[in-house]
Amino acid sequence: MARIVMKFGGTSVADIDRIRNVAQHVKRETDAGHEVAVVVSAMAGRTNELVELTRAASPMHDAREYDAIVASGELVTSGLLAIILQSMGVDARSWQGWQIPIKTDGSHGAARIKEIEGERLLERLAIRQVAVIAGFQGIGPDNRVATLGRGGSDTSAVAIAAAIAADRCDIYTDVDGVYTTDPRIEPKARRLSRVSFEEMLEMASLGAKVLQVRSVELAMVHNVRTFVRSSFQAPDAPGMDDFDNPPGTLICSEDEIVEQQNVTGIAYARDEAQISLRRVRDRPGVSAAIFGPLAEAGINVDMIVQNVSADGQYTDMTFTVPNADIDKALGALETVKEEVGYEAVQSEAGLVKVSVIGIGMRSHAGVAATAFRALADRGINIRAITTSEIKISILIDDAYWELAVRTLHSVYGLDKV
Amino acid sequence: MARIVMKFGGTSVADIDRIRNVAQHVKRETDAGHEVAVVVSAMAGRTNELVELTRAASPMHDAREYDAIVASGELVTSGLLAIILQSMGVDARSWQGWQIPIKTDGSHGAARIKEIEGERLLERLAIRQVAVIAGFQGIGPDNRVATLGRGGSDTSAVAIAAAIAADRCDIYTDVDGVYTTDPRIEPKARRLSRVSFEEMLEMASLGAKVLQVRSVELAMVHNVRTFVRSSFQAPDAPGMDDFDNPPGTLICSEDEIVEQQNVTGIAYARDEAQISLRRVRDRPGVSAAIFGPLAEAGINVDMIVQNVSADGQYTDMTFTVPNADIDKALGALETVKEEVGYEAVQSEAGLVKVSVIGIGMRSHAGVAATAFRALADRGINIRAITTSEIKISILIDDAYWELAVRTLHSVYGLDKV
Helix, strand or coil: CCEEEEEECHHHHCCHHHHHHHHHHHHHHHHCCCEEEEEECCCCCHHHHHHHHHHHHCCCCCHHHHHHHHCHHHHHHHHHHHHHHHHCCCCEEEECHHHCCEEECCCCCCCCEEEECCHHHHHHHHCCCEEEEECCEEECCCCCEEECCCCHHHHHHHHHHHHCCCCEEEEEECCCCCECCCCCCCCCCCECCEEEHHHHHHHHHCCCCCCCHHHHHHHHHHCCCEEEEECCCCCCCCCCCCCCCCCCEEEECHHHCCCCCCCCEEEEEEEEEEEEEEEEECCCCHHHHHHHHHHHCCCCCCCEEECCCCCCCEEEEEEEEEHHHHHHHHHHHHHCHHHHCCCEEEEEEEEEEEEEECHHHHHCCCHHHHHHHHHHHCCCCCCEEEEECCEEEEEEEHHHHHHHHHHHHHHCCCCCC | CCEEEEEECHHHHCCHHHHHHHHHHHHHHHHCCCEEEEEECCCCCHHHHHHHHHHHHCCCCCHHHHHHHHCHHHHHHHHHHHHHHHHCCCCEEEECHHHCCEEECCCCCCCCEEEECCHHHHHHHHCCCEEEEECCEEECCCCCEEECCCCHHHHHHHHHHHHCCCCEEEEEECCCCCECCCCCCCCCCCECCEEEHHHHHHHHHHCCCCCCHHHHHHHHHHCCCEEEEECCCCCCCCCCCCCCCCCCEEEECHHHCCCCCCCCEEEEEEEEEEEEEEEEECCCCHHHHHHHHHHHCCCCCCCEEECCCCCCCEEEEEEEEEHHHHHHHHHHHHHCHHHHCCCEEEEEEEEEEEEEECHHHHHCCCHHHHHHHHHHHCCCCCCEEEEECCEEEEEEEHHHHHHHHHHHHHHCCCCCC
16 A cells, blocks of 8 residues: 555646546556545646637736636646546545645745645545645635646646655656657667656756656655656556556656666757857956846856866856847847957857766766767767766757767667666 | 626626626726626636536536536636736736635535625725626535536626625626517517516516526525626716616616506416316325426426316316426326326427516506406417416417517507606
8 A cells, every 4th residue: 555646747638538548547546555646737728728818818917817717727627537536436536726725835827835734635545535636736825826837737746745745656748757868869768767856857957858847856855756657558558557666767866776877868958059258358247247138138048168267367158048049148248248348259059958967977987078089989079068966968069969869878878778 | 986796697708808898897887986896607608618528527427526627617707807907907806716705505516605705805895906706606515616506607796796785786698688578579678677576586487588596586585786787788888887777677676666567577488388187086185196206207397277176076287397398297197197096188289378477466456357358359369377476377379479478568558668
C-alpha cells in the first residue's frame, strides 16, 4: 500500500474517451490497494478558448477576473473523471481549490502555492476514496480563485504530493519519460530510468519540455519522488503496475541514483541570437547598465559571457537572446550606448545552444575537454561557452546543431545501454 | 438612489458583444446612482454542452459531480461581465456562490436556496461596486456546489433581491414584458404594465413562459417587486431610466395594482389529451387508485374533472395529460381496471386548454358565464371546465384554439387600452 498522486494534462483528458483511459490508469492503482489523488488539467484547447474570451472582453483586465474565468476548465474535467471513476465502481469525488483549500499568494494569474491543508483529503484517502483535484488553481488571501500560470497543474500535483506526504507523484504526459537527448534527432537516445532533480531542472529549462520548471523546483525542495510516464500507454500494459520500476523516468534526489553517470543528457535550444559588445569600458555597474534596459524591455537574456579584460580597461561582453527579440534588444542597447560606452555591436541570429548535463561531472575532470575535442574533430566552431557545476553550454552555428547533438551523445556513451 | 438586482439570461450573454450590451444596461443604472447587483446565466448553449458531456461520461451520475461541472458556465460570464464593466470605468467584481455564500439545501441538481448572507455584498454595494453574481448555483450543507435546476438564475436573482432588500429585481429577457395573451396569436395583445404575483403564477404555469415559476413563488413570499423587461432594447432608449415606470411589466403584490381589471390575460396550453373513465364506482379511495399509478409512471396530470354522481354509485372522471403521454397513461390505467372498477375508457388527443386569468374575478360574478356565452356564440364546443379563484380553464378542440383565444381576449376588452 502506498499513497500516490497522479497528474494528467490537457491532451490526456481531451475528450470523454481519453478521460475513460485516464480512469483505467487510476483504477489500476486503486486495485493495487493504493491511496490515490488525481490532478487534472482542462480539456485540451479549453483554457485557450477562455483566455481568448477574456482578451476579447478587454485587452487590459483584472487578473482576479481572468483567474475566475480561466480556472473553470479544470472544474469540468475533475467532475467528469469523478463520474467515470464512479461508473467503474471506484469511489471518487472532485475537489475544487477552495474546498481543500489550496492557499496561494495574491499574485493572480501567476500565483504561488503557500499552503495546502491536507487533512480533508487524507480522511477521504484513508477510506479509499479517490480525490480528483482541479489543477492549476487555489484561493488567494482575498478568498478569490487564483491560478498558478500556464502549465500550473504539474505544480499543483507536486505541491499536493508534498502536502499529503505521497510516496510518489506520477506525471502522465504525451512522452513516456525523459531521454538522454531528443529522440527525433538521435534515434539512439535512451530513456533514463532515473534523473536527479538538479539535472532535470537544467534539462527542462534547456528545452526538454516534459515538466514545468517550477514543479521540478518544488519537487526538489520537498523531495517529492516524481515519475514522468505516458498516459497513452495501455493502462494494463506489462509492468505498468510495478510500483518500484514502472515504465517512465523517476526524478529523485541524487542519493537514489546508484550508478551515477558523468553525463546524463544532451539538451539544445534553437533560435538563439548572439549579441557582442566590443570594447566595453570595464568599470563597476556596466553589466547593470547593459542588462537593465533589456530586462525592462521584457527580453529574456540567456547565456552571458564576459572575459576578464586584458588591460583592465576594456572588455568584450557576449550574450544570447531569442531570435525574435534581436531587433528589440539592439534598439534597447542603442539607447544606452553613451552610458555603457561600448565601441561596436556585433550580432548574429540563427544560432543553437547545445548543453551537456550531468551531476557526475562535478567530480570528474575532463568532461568539458571531451566535448570541445569531439566538436573540433567534426569541424564545428564554438562561438561561446558557459558552464555551471553540472552543465556545459556551447553556442554553435545552426547548420551543425544535429551533428553536434549526435556527436556529444555518442562521445559520452549515452547511446550504449 | 435605490438598490437594484438585474438578471440576464443565456441569450443576453451569448457572446462578447451581447455582454457589452448588458454592461451598458448596468452602467445606465450605476450612472443614475443606484446600487447594483447583477445575476448572469451561462452563455447560451454552454450549459447544454456541459450537460451533454456529463451524460456522455455516464448516463447515471452523481448529482454533486453534475453540479460541479454544469455550474462552471456562469463563472465564465460573471468574470467577463466584470471585466467589461471595469473597462467602461464601472467598479465591479464577480462573485461565485461559495464566496457570498448562497447556501442551499442538499438536493443537488434541483437545490432550493436556504439562506443568502448579504453582508459582504452590501458592503461592496455601499461603495458603489457592482456585484456580478454567477446565477443558478450556491453551496449545499456538504460545502459542495449545488445548482438550482434549469432556469434557476431567475430564482437566484429574486433570492438575492430578497436577501439584500433590493427595491426591485429586473429580469431582462428576450421579450419586453408580460402580455394579455400571446401576441403571435392576437396582434392586439397589449403589454401589461402591472400584474399580481398570483396572476403571474397562473400565467407562467399555463404557458406564458417568461419567468420560472419558482422565482415567482419566491418573489411572492418575499414581496420582491420584479420587473420583466427586454435586454435587446437599446440601453439608452427613452424611458429606460425611468425608475418608477420603465418599459416592461412589474410583477407585484395586488395592493400596488390600483385599477384592477376583472380579467388580466388569456393563456393557453396545446397538446393536451383528454381521458375519461366512464361509470367509475364512486367510493372512497378511487381517485388515489386512478392517479397513483399515473404519478408513478411520471405522467403529469393537469385538469381533473369529477362530477357528483347522480345515483351515488357511479361517476364519470375526466382528466388531461400531455399528448405524448397518452399511451403510457392508458397502459397504466389498464393495470388498475379491476381495482378501480370503471366500465369504459374514452380518450382524445390534440386538445387545447384555454384559460382566463384575473385576480379581479374573485369579486366579480359573471366572468365565467361571459366566457361560456362568447365561445357558444362562435360555435366552439366546451369539453371540460375547471376553475380556481382567479382562473377559468376550458378544454376545447384544437381546430378552434386561436379563435377561442381571440374571442376571449376581445370579450373581456383586453384589446382596448
